[in-house]
Amino acid sequence: MMDVWDLVSALLLLAGAFFCFTAAVGVVRFPDTMTRLHAAAKPQVFGLILILLAIAVDQHSWRVVAICLLVATFQITTTPVAAHMIARTAYRTGTWDAEGAVVDDLAEDLDLAGFHFEPISKT
Amino acid sequence: MSAMSIAHSIIVGLGLTLLLTSALLALSRMAKGPTSLDRSIASDVFTSITIAATGAYIVLTDSTSALPILVVLSLLGFTGPVALARLISNRSAQVRALRAAADAPSWDDSEDAPEDDEDGSEDSDETEQADEAAEAEDAAESDEELEESDEEVASEKELDEVISAEDARAESDPGSQPLGVGQNNDSEGETR
Numbered sequence: 001m002m003d004v005w006d007l008v009s010a011l012l013l014l015a016g017a018f019f020c021f022t023a024a025v026g027v028v029r030f031p032d033t034m035t036r037l038h039a040a041a042k043p044q045v046f047g048l049i050l051i052l053l054a055i056a057v058d059q060h061s062w063r064v065v066a067i068c069l070l071v072a073t074f075q076i077t078t079t080p081v082a083a084h085m086i087a088r089t090a091y092r093t094g095t096w097d098a099e100g101a102v103v104d105d106l107a108e109d110l111d112l113a114g115f116h117f118e119p120i121s122k123t
Numbered sequence: 124m125s126a127m128s129i130a131h132s133i134i135v136g137l138g139l140t141l142l143l144t145s146a147l148l149a150l151s152r153m154a155k156g157p158t159s160l161d162r163s164i165a166s167d168v169f170t171s172i173t174i175a176a177t178g179a180y181i182v183l184t185d186s187t188s189a190l191p192i193l194v195v196l197s198l199l200g201f202t203g204p205v206a207l208a209r210l211i212s213n214r215s216a217q218v219r220a221l222r223a224a225a226d227a228p229s230w231d232d233s234e235d236a237p238e239d240d241e242d243g244s245e246d247s248d249e250t251e252q253a254d255e256a257a258e259a260e261d262a263a264e265s266d267e268e269l270e271e272s273d274e275e276v277a278s279e280k281e282l283d284e285v286i287s288a289e290d291a292r293a294e295s296d297p298g299s300q301p302l303g304v305g306q307n308n309d310s311e312g313e314t315r
Contacts, residue, residue: 004127006131007127007130007131007134009182010130010131010134010135010138010182011134013134013135013138013178013179013182014134014135014137014138014141016138016175016178017137017138017139017141017142017145017175017179018138018141020141020142020145020168020171020172020175021141021142021144021145021148023145023168023171024144024145024146024148024149024152024168024172025145025148027148027149027152027164027165027168028148028149028151028152033158033160033161033164036152036161036164037164040164040165040167040168044167044168044171045171047171047175048171048174048175048178051174051175051178051179052178052193054178054182055178055181055182055190058181058182058185059181059185059187061187063187064187064190067190067191067193067194068193070194071174071193071194071197074194074197074198074201075171075197078197078198078200078201079167079201081201081205082167082201082204082205082208085204085205085208085209086160086163086164086204086208088208089160089208089209089211089212090158090160093211095158095160
């Protein structure tokens with residue numbers, strides 16, 4: 001039984017898949033770890049939320065909506081944690097493009113705190 | 124209603140094609156990513172694409188039996204990058220940088236310093252080298268391996284502590300260089 005809600009759900013699915021595709025292209029095309037992290041964290045979660053919205057529109061039940069809300073909450077809370085850990089490790093081991101960075105606030109704060117930190121090289 | 128059905132099929136097919144392409148792109152980055160962090164990012168993206176594909180399956184088949192897979196994947200996808208980021212510590216890179224900086228004057232050309240292996244069989248040998256090299260560094264501090272400030276130039280006692288602590292994998296940290304990674308090429312190879 002084809003409904004207009006199915007079409008809306010398919011459009012939301014297409015939009016979410018497009019944002020996942022954007023994230024994958026960014027992960028492949030961007031030059032270093034920090035920029036790849038940017039592509040992997042933000043459009044990926046947005047595309048996933050769009051696909052969860054497509055599920056919630058497709059299935060008309062509050063149970064499915066609750067589970068989709070749960071998954072969206074997990075994604076929104078856990079993806080910044082993982083991105084933060086990866087970015088911290090990349091900064092500390094120096095495997096990021098420090099020459100391409102416009103601003104590096106952490107280096108200024110570390111200089112104020114008495115640490116001198118030199119990134120290794122462009123990876 | 125038939126035209127709407129055809130449009131539905133076309134839109135869903137386009138979405139699935141985009142998901143498949145992005146999964147292949149993430150796999151290619153996972154294959155050729157220069158550091159392990161890039162691979163873990165690609166793994167995270169791939170997990171999210173798997174969640175999206177499961178959502179597409181739910182939308183296509185109208186069966187809600189795959190919904191717990193979404194919950195499990197969204198919780199498990201985040202543990203991998205966090206565990207890997209904790210594993211690639213600054214500590215091993217720091218010790219390697221100190222060791223390379225200490226070994227640098229003992230070679231003739233410090234640029235082509237070969238990378239040390241990680242077994243503990245050469246423990247006393249490297250410690251003696253570190254002693255000699257640390258004494259030599261105080262004389263030649265303007266060497267190109269040591270452009271950092273005095274916090275980088277470790278005294279020989281701290282070098283012994285750091286190297287022996289890394290070999291014994293002890294928990295006690297001297298803490299003198301919490302963030303100092305030297306400008307060498309060896310610690311870059313640590314994260315690959």
